[in-house]
């Protein structure tokens with residue numbers, strides 16, 4: 001079986017990566033796709049469910065999991081820990097599922113070191129003003145949290161050159177089409193198709 005592809009989406013908080021991944025997962029697809037559920041020490045927002053949006057844990061538990069080597073990558077973002085469990089993504093990739101990581105630039109750097117064939121995508125907002133509007137429009141964070149996220153946005157954006165692709169999420173449908181194109185592009189690579197088309201190429205290369 002062909003292994004699944006690993007994709008990373010990074011962006012300043014509020015640029016729309018969760019919305020884009022969620023829309024992508026509802027889109028028609030030739031292969032199964034899943035978003036990795038990260039572990040975090042931040043408090044749940046209203047409406048967020050444990051095990052669905054994140055695995056919410058205490059700082060002590062997270063630090064124990066770091067010591068037990070549970071994480072493929074982890075980072076401290078906005079004063080909280082966030083991490084991706086190795087076991088979950090290895091299992092999904094080995095089942096041929098394409099896996100999407102919604103992680104920050106620090107996590108992206110760690111994954112690139114371990115898995116150089118990862119496809120990395122940077123989602124940019126159309127402007128700083130619009131980014132702030134989206135954070136406010138989400139209605140889930142205090143003024144203080146929003147100010148902190150706006151301050152951090154510059155640091156996240158300063159890493160855009162490390163990514164394979166850039167999508168500017170201005171018009172949502174256009175950004176989604178761009179994301180679908182990138183995913184299909186990766187799936188059409190020869191390295192991804194050699195096993196699938198082995199019989200076809202055996203036939204095409206056979207001597208009469």
Ligand SMILES: Nc1ncnc2c1ncn2[C@@H]1O[C@H](COP(=O)(O)OP(=O)(O)OP(=O)(O)O)[C@@H](O)[C@H]1O
Pocket residue numbers: 011012013014015016017018019020134135137138169170171172173175
């Ligand atoms: N193209 C768009 N145009 C207008 N609003 C958008 C667009 N994309 C997303 N949004 C809205 O912007 C807000 C932030 O989006 P979202 O939560 O997906 O961002 P995020 O990058 O995943 O943030 P975080 O990293 O904090 O989880 C949401 O209210 C979402 O509905």
Ligand SMILES: Nc1nc2c(ncn2[C@@H]2O[C@H](COP(=O)(O)O)[C@@H](O)[C@H]2O)c(=O)[nH]1
Pocket residue numbers: 010011012013038039042073074075077082083084102103104105106107108
């Ligand atoms: N390095 C990692 N970064 C992660 C992970 N899960 C989420 N994130 C990033 O954190 C910020 C804030 O997210 P929020 O849900 O609190 O708004 C955002 O940039 C995410 O991409 C992870 O497992 N590792």
